[in-house]
Amino acid sequence: MLMFARLAGHDSIAFGGSVIGLLSLLFGWLELKPNRLAAGTGLSMWQSAGWLATAIVIVLWLICLALSLSGGKALRAAVIGMAANLLLFANFAFAGLTASGLLREEAAFSRVSLGAGIWISVFAAYLLIFSARQKLKGSPLWRGVVSWSGLLAVALLLGLGWLNDVSVVQEFMGNQERFSQELVQHVLLFGGSVAAGSVLGVLLGIWAARSGIAEKPVFFAANVSQTLPSLAFFGLLIAPLSALSSAFPALREMGIRGIGATPAVLALTIYSLLPIVRNTYLGLRQVDPAVIDAGLGMGMSRGQVFRRIELPLSAPLVLEGIRTAMVQAVGNTAVAALIGAGGLGYFIFAGLGQAAFDLIMLGAIPIIVMALVADAAMRFAVKAASPKGTAVPGQ
Amino acid sequence: MSSPRFRRWALLALLAAGFIALVSAMKLWEVSLAFLFPQELQVVHPRATLLVLVWEHIQLVAVSSALTLLIGIPLGIWVTRPGGKELQPVVASVTSFGQTFPPVAVLALAVPLLGFGLLPTVVALFLYGLLPVVRNTIAGLNAVPNDVLEAAYGMGMSRFQALLRVEIPVAARAIIAGIRVSVVINIGTAMIGAVIGAGGLGSPIIAGLVQDNIAYIVEGAAPAAMLAILADQLLANVEKEFAHAPDIIASPA
Numbered sequence: 001m002l003m004f005a006r007l008a009g010h011d012s013i014a015f016g017g018s019v020i021g022l023l024s025l026l027f028g029w030l031e032l033k034p035n036r037l038a039a040g041t042g043l044s045m046w047q048s049a050g051w052l053a054t055a056i057v058i059v060l061w062l063i064c065l066a067l068s069l070s071g072g073k074a075l076r077a078a079v080i081g082m083a084a085n086l087l088l089f090a091n092f093a094f095a096g097l098t099a100s101g102l103l104r105e106e107a108a109f110s111r112v113s114l115g116a117g118i119w120i121s122v123f124a125a126y127l128l129i130f131s132a133r134q135k136l137k138g139s140p141l142w143r144g145v146v147s148w149s150g151l152l153a154v155a156l157l158l159g160l161g162w163l164n165d166v167s168v169v170q171e172f173m174g175n176q177e178r179f180s181q182e183l184v185q186h187v188l189l190f191g192g193s194v195a196a197g198s199v200l201g202v203l204l205g206i207w208a209a210r211s212g213i214a215e216k217p218v219f220f221a222a223n224v225s226q227t228l229p230s231l232a233f234f235g236l237l238i239a240p241l242s243a244l245s246s247a248f249p250a251l252r253e254m255g256i257r258g259i260g261a262t263p264a265v266l267a268l269t270i271y272s273l274l275p276i277v278r279n280t281y282l283g284l285r286q287v288d289p290a291v292i293d294a295g296l297g298m299g300m301s302r303g304q305v306f307r308r309i310e311l312p313l314s315a316p317l318v319l320e321g322i323r324t325a326m327v328q329a330v331g332n333t334a335v336a337a338l339i340g341a342g343g344l345g346y347f348i349f350a351g352l353g354q355a356a357f358d359l360i361m362l363g364a365i366p367i368i369v370m371a372l373v374a375d376a377a378m379r380f381a382v383k384a385a386s387p388k389g390t391a392v393p394g395q
Numbered sequence: 396m397s398s399p400r401f402r403r404w405a406l407l408a409l410l411a412a413g414f415i416a417l418v419s420a421m422k423l424w425e426v427s428l429a430f431l432f433p434q435e436l437q438v439v440h441p442r443a444t445l446l447v448l449v450w451e452h453i454q455l456v457a458v459s460s461a462l463t464l465l466i467g468i469p470l471g472i473w474v475t476r477p478g479g480k481e482l483q484p485v486v487a488s489v490t491s492f493g494q495t496f497p498p499v500a501v502l503a504l505a506v507p508l509l510g511f512g513l514l515p516t517v518v519a520l521f522l523y524g525l526l527p528v529v530r531n532t533i534a535g536l537n538a539v540p541n542d543v544l545e546a547a548y549g550m551g552m553s554r555f556q557a558l559l560r561v562e563i564p565v566a567a568r569a570i571i572a573g574i575r576v577s578v579v580i581n582i583g584t585a586m587i588g589a590v591i592g593a594g595g596l597g598s599p600i601i602a603g604l605v606q607d608n609i610a611y612i613v614e615g616a617a618p619a620a621m622l623a624i625l626a627d628q629l630l631a632n633v634e635k636e637f638a639h640a641p642d643i644i645a646s647p648a
Binding site: 126235364 | 431432481482484485488489492495496497498499500503504506507508511579582583584585586587590591596597600601603604609612613615616617619620623624627
């Protein structure tokens with residue numbers, strides 16, 4: 001490993017990614033299962049997709065490997081990045097085609113799922129994309145293309161039905177209505193909670209920054225609630241909420257019950273408070289008092305100083321807090337499926353209950369993608385809110 | 396012995412003793428849960444006593460956290476040394492990227508690879524726990540001021556001595572902050588481990604949800620909340636022991 005790192009010279013990330021990518025070919029690339037629940041047999045890429053496809057993939061990895069050894073110009077980074085995206089696309093495209101071919105020859109209930117090899121090459125491709133992104137800081141357009149083109153191409157494959165014979169997609173087809181319902185529910189749960197948490201958190205953060213009395217109790221409460229395990233937090237809300245709901249029929253009619261969305265939204269909102277309160281507080285505290293004085297000296301009122309100076313200057317940090325809260329909420333919402341709140345966690349826990357691995361994937365993969373998308377979108381927002389020439393928080 | 400420090404540890408010891416006494420008193424739980432939830436025929440989960448469940452939970456978290464420390468801290472140290480410095484960007488990006496993955500999803504994906512039970516839970520907790528530890532170890536060591544290092548070398552210390560006697564003590568607070576984040580997340584994720592048969596305090600909650608028994612849920616949730624707060628406070632106290640070090644605190648996600 002040490003030797004590899006030395007060899008790698010300027011671009012150890014891309015080098016490591018290419019090596020991992022090549023090694024991924026040694027693992028099972030697809031898995032053929034006699035039915036939805038049975039264990040499968042692993043097939044390597046050349047056994048299942050044939051030599052031509054394997055050769056194309058190997059050549060692409062080798063190109064990346066060679067470029068990674070030749071140093072770090074922006075153009076080379078762009079080529080590595082595009083090759084990685086192409087690899088991402090090629091792996092899924094070949095997998096889709098191969099799965100269809102395999103299923104034609106097999107018995108009716110057979111399934112073809114993606115093997116460890118594909119997931120490892122996805123990881124390797126993203127290492128390459130990371131390294132390329134780092135070197136493309138100067139050109140946002142290329143950076144965007146390198147970051148997203150492969151993902152979009154795979155999404156396109158999905159949309160065009162090329163991956164319809166891959167088991168996770170088959171699982172999706174079987175649960176299509178349920179999937180869109182739980183997807184919407186997941187977004188509503190975490191989006192609503194983070195929205196509520198943002199309003200409440202910013203207000204609490206302002207209060208904590210302004211009032212000496214509020215500072216300690218606000219942070220204590222936010223810290224303690226953040227520490228609670230999500231399942232325990234949901235559980236602790238069930239008993240009081242169901243007592244409330246049975247005591248007051250009006251509440252029950254409003255849909256407030258011990259299990260379901262009510263405890264989920266309540267807990268998720270409280271969870272999102274700490275990062276937002278902390279960052280609002282830090283954001284307001286870091287504003288240079290001289291700037292505030294300047295504003296007051298120009299004849300601004302206290303309210304104007306707050307709106308036109310303090311708020312814009314602390315916005316990047318506040319948004320960074322919302323980013324943390326949001327990524328966390330996407331994951332905690334998955335747990336909320338256990339208390340009957342729905343969301344994509346439903347598929348994870350239903351899959352775990354039936355030992356149906358494809359069903360687990362049907363929940364877990366979109367949740368991960370959702371967390372990544374929320375993270376990227378919020379990072380973009382943080383950047384957009386940061387004044388030019390200042391450090392961007394969290395990056 | 397400074398007085399606030401003594402008070403911190405004394406309070407923690409008291410809370411810990413209270414917690415152990417509370418989870419040992421099964422009779423107390425039975426009586427109070429039966430009082431709170433008269434509608435439930437059975438109020439404590441028959442599989443195991445609370446003390447056993449707490450012990451299972453602590454073991455699960457302790458084993459995976461120990462693995463995390465054994466691998467994570469040396470990894471963080473290695474990528475800040477000249478020999479491994481080239482890999483620092485990879486390790487740093489993978490850890491920050493990995494932290495975006497929801498822990499539940501990591502646990503769920505461990506099942507198709509490793510089956511059900513203890514093993515996938517420990518592996519998922521270990522992997523997820525690595526991220527804040529590695530990240531904070533790197534951040535802590537990178538934050539050691541250069542002139543401090545120069546002074547150490549100037550005094551005739553070898554690289555290894557400087558690491559052991561200067562860098563690690565200065566970075567200790569950041570490293571412990573990372574361990575704290577890691578352990579707290581792991582206590583929470585270990586709760587979900589009950590779904591895949593890893594036992595622990597999640598099991599009465601899951602049983603309660605399945606059988607629609609609120610008493611079981613409270614029986615699991617209340618001690619779990621206390622355990623998490625205790626562990627967090629314990630590590631907060633350890634962190635404060637290194638309060639002289641620079642203030643680099645991990646954000647939880």
